Amino acid sequence: MNGPMNSLTGTRALARLALRLDRVRLTVWVLGLAVMPMATAANYFKLYPTEADLRAVSAVFTNPSLVALSGPLFDLSIGGLTAWKIGATEFVLVGLMSLLTVVRHTRAEEETGRLELIRATVVGRHAPLTAALLVTALANLAIAVLTALGLMATGLPTVGSVAFGLATGLVGILFAAVAAAVAQLTEGARTASGIASAVLGGTYLLRAVGDTGPAWLSWLSPTGWALHLRPYADERWWVAALFIGFAVLFTAAGYALAGRRDVGAGLLPERPGPATASPGLRSPLALAWRLHRGLLLGWTVALAVTGAVLGGAAAGFGDLQSPNQQLADVLSRMGGRTDLTDAFLAAIFGITGMVAAAYTVQATLRLRQEESSGRVEALLATGIGRLRWAASHLVFALLGTALLLAVAGVAGGLVYGAQVHDVGGQVGRLLEAALVQVPAAWVLAGFGTALIGLAPRLSALAWGALILSVLLFELGALFGLSQWVLDVTPFAHVPKLPGSAFTVTPMLWLTLIAVALGAAGLAGLRRRDMPVA
Template sequence: MTALTGTRALARLALRLDRVRLTVWVLGLAVMPMATAANYLTLYPTEADLRAVSGVLTNPSLVALSGPLFSVSIGGLTAWKIGVTEFILVGLMSLLTVVRHTRTEEETGRLELVRATVVGRYAPLTAALLVTALANLAIAVLIALGLMATGLPAAGSVALGVATGLVGMLFAGVAAVAAQLTAGARAASGIASAVLGGTYLLRAVGDTGPTWLSWLSPTGWGLHLRPYAGERWWVALLFVGVTALFVTAGYALADRRDVGAGLVPDRPGPAQASPALRSPFALAWRLHRGLLLGWAIGLALTGAVMGGAATGIGNLTSPNQQLTDILTRMGGRTGLTEAFLAAIFGIVGMVAAAYTVQATLRLRQEETSGRVEALLATRVGRLRWAASHLTIAALGTALLLALSGAAGGLVYGAQVHDIGGQVAQLLGAALVQLPATLVLAGFGTALIGLAPRLSSLAWAALIASVLLVEFGALFGLDQRIVDLTPFAHVPKLPGSAFTVTPVLWLTVIAVALGAAGLAGLRRRDMPVA
């Protein structure tokens, strides 16, 4: 038996388990560039139209958001609009896939049973990387074919597909390392996701400031491969080299640890718990605090970086109708700066919702791991246990939004010499996103209580919300479809009048979904595998 024995069988098993999940990811990521290009062909049919819009897309604020525009063409505009989004999503797909088929399998104990058969030491990690590589290859090929089908140049189409696939594989390598460091899948996903978020911030700062920072970011490399703008194929070598380093490190670290353990050892707790852990809420806080701290740092930095970038949008001396239309779709209806800030905090709200979903689904994780049975064997009831986690999910989301708004207000306010006014204004712009995030928490709770095996659909709801809000207008979708996402009903602050009605309705929907989920949780069997 070799270290790779059983890789083929494990890869087939992973493909079977993920056949629906990966199909949705692959098709969604492949269709977005093609649909974007097709809509731009309709919106900007002449060279004059392209030149009119391209002049304003070089504004530093928009560069920080989506990257630089390298080519005044339909292809260049498509790469500008879709590139960073594709890179973030494909990186997320890849890291989640690798962690799911490595660390999650270990944490649940299934991998220990599998390795009791004829399976080599490196087979699980190799199978996870192979499955992820196949998904990224399919995405790259379909992106290239789809863009060429719209009439765009073949070289640029292939370059954008290759860049997307290479970004995905690099973060698969990052996840391969993260899965060796900790004993928990959630922590491994958190580490890899933090690296992904950090690369976005590096690119945003580097594209508007010190250029060398952008070259430290894989999302920056994807843009600097320059699809449709004189492709730099040598940039692909950066991806290949760094991915190889991460994958090699992943295998080396896997060789140095025991199954089920991480290289960073768990610290043994005291023999007796402190009085602060005598309630379910205190225990839930202990379980959530590390995750919340990481998210707090990330969103505070995001708010500060984007708040600093907002001043550049005001430098546009002759904004045209195309820019106004773009920013109006993104959020806000009065000044350009207010529209940009509304767009930024709309995105921040959806990012914070990822924490909301992750914290909510901790209920399901506690159930499937078997830990909740020991807790419920005491005087703690189901509703009290669930309420403790949901309270932290809601309050934690509010804290994340507040930190982002305050950081953005401080930086932007310092630049316009109005710290007090801007902190208050951007706090409002951030916190108004809270009811929409709570709808996703309520949806996740409803799934856990009524259809626990489908609880992962809470992530699908979040991804669908992002796509509908960001690309619904561009793709010409009926507004009734876009309105299916809670974020479509959030008041666009600053820049628009605050209306309490949609906020109240979102809150009512969130409470109703949560109540339905808790009622189901109270009545159904536990645990449900």
């Protein structure tokens, strides 16, 4: 040691370790998030080659339903259209990357016990948190720079490109700071990620409501701030101060809270249970329910709100008449070849299906979390078989997904039906549109189970499959990708309801694929060594 030890001693070494551990994961995030805006801009140059083409469809981009999804269009130009189309998605994804990275290198390291071993060396109290924030900030800086350079390379104005890159990086840094504070509250990484993700999702919904209703609500949302920085439309650089101020505030809170708790503990300690378990906890299924119920309840509320907001947004879509055949084709590919309202409803419930699939993946990977933490060893030592233990968790991943989508469908049907004065008819239609997404989400559960059983160290790739599905759904139709590329995601095979004809064949195939993947994973889990760190 070159000097006296302080609270930041060891930060550089921990940052290098985090970069090494995340070298593949962060590279994929950075390149993917940097390429999306550039590819969107390049495609819009082809889709709307002249200003007349843009003016011909200007009414489309100001439709309240699309504003709820993507935000307001501040300038009718290729740059403004690019920021409008990809901005909200880009900001949510960069926020997700940032909060997951911070939680993984702070709370998750504490939960597994690795941080306690590291802290036994010459490492200061605040070094792990500082290293996590530095690595995340570096990733966001790379995204911001590459995004701006990529947009400029397509021919978009330099100032607007820098503004969009800056907005993207600032959103990521802010949610890294939010995660730094939240990670101090709970004892579990899963809970910390869930709380931070709920904050992220709440900001998106708050922005959606504000952009179509009381405008001041958008100014309560960081994703709203990013849009209101207004890339390519008389940029408001002062909005960056909001991000910087709140990032400093949450970071300071994270450091202050970290100094008030023990390593491995949270400021909100888990309530101690009784000395002996009740009869209701004397089975793997009962224990799994205890572990999953908080997550399931939180997701149920989130999907109810999501369904209601998106269902309400659909009401204004019936007035949309697009004279641009290419745009109509995009909507048709996303939501079926019927009228635009049904196409929009099918598209938003496709999005809802992928939102629910995030719970599916999270609940499935609980198996891996229980194994890596060492808790499964004590459970299996009681004579409970591996398959019985795994099935107790997977039942919540599968049935919980169906519950979430049913709630979203009913909520969307109630709100949309009330606006079109047909509650009874619309609840059934949108419930069906939501439930057809279930087998596609189950495929991700099967994929996650296969990874846990056959290649446990790669189990995080289940999140990669979900992210790929989101990107193909969001950009595949816009880019005119071949159908065989879109078919990579299970959600491409879901019947596009409402409006299109319901066909049971793809549902059966998706279910069979999910069963086959799950069976392969369970077979591998039964045979391999446990636990695998």
